[in-house]
Amino acid sequence: MELSAEAEIAAPIDWSFDRFADFEAFARMGxxxxxxxxxxxxxAPIGPGSGWDVAFEMRGRERMLKPRMTEWAPPGGFALVxxxxxxxxxxxxxxxALGPERTRVRLEVEAEGKSMAxxxxxxxxxxxxxxxEGRLQDRLTxxxxxxxxxxAG
Structure with a gap:
């Protein structure tokens, strides 16, 4: 299953990338x-091989995610698996980069089941x-x- 969303930020590409790559801020939110x-x-600096262990409760069960950085190409993007x-x-x-003060962000999520569960x-x-996909778009926007x-300050 694949989902995607796209939005724009009124900021330079480097600044935008740095905000999306602030994984400690996302960890605090979690x-x-x-x-x-x-x-x-x-x-260690963020890059290919960086990873996190994440545990959370969903639908009454504890779930584990182990995201690992597979691609790291500032300011063009990154991928986690x-x-x-x-x-x-x-x-x-x-x-x-759409201009000096405008950046388009595209988020693609692919989920694939390997086990029957x-x-x-x-x-x-x-x-x-x-x-x-609508919820993903709303959150990204x-x-x-x-x-x-x-x-903008």
């Missing part, structure tokens, strides 16, 4: 929502793909609007 987030290589309980999740973020978990998501406002 912790505020009850997730446990640990970086597997604390102190996570394999959890037979579910392979790939998140690719790309940045395009993971395939069964994905089935209802496939049926609600349009709604999920909202985050980009926040970043644009932050940049």
């Amino acid at each position: 912790r505020k929502r009850g997730a446990r987030v640990e970086r597997i290589d604390p102190g 996570s394999d959890s309980e037979g579910l392979i999740l790939t998140v690719r973020t790309t940045f395009s 993971a395939k069964l978990m994905l089935q209802p998501m496939r049926l609600g793909r349009g709604k999920l 909202g985050y980009c609007a926040e970043l644009s406002a932050l940049r």
Whole structure:
């Protein structure tokens, strides 16, 4: 199953990339929502091989994600892959400069079930793909609007 969303930020590409690559800020957001987030290589610079262990509760069960950085090409983009309980999740973020103060961000999410349980978990998501993609678009648009406002001061 593939989902994608696209939005624009009123900021230069380098600045935009740096905000999306602030993984510690995203870890803090997750912790505020009850997730446990640990970086597997604390102190090392972010790049291919960087990773996190994330535990959270969803639908009454504890879930584990182990996202690992597979691509790192500032300011063009990065990709993370996570394999959890037979579910392979790939998140690719790309940045395009539209001008000196404008950046387009594209977010692509691919979920693939390797185990029967993971395939069964994905089935209802496939049926609600349009709604999920709309929620992803809304979240990305909202985050980009926040970043644009932050940049404007």
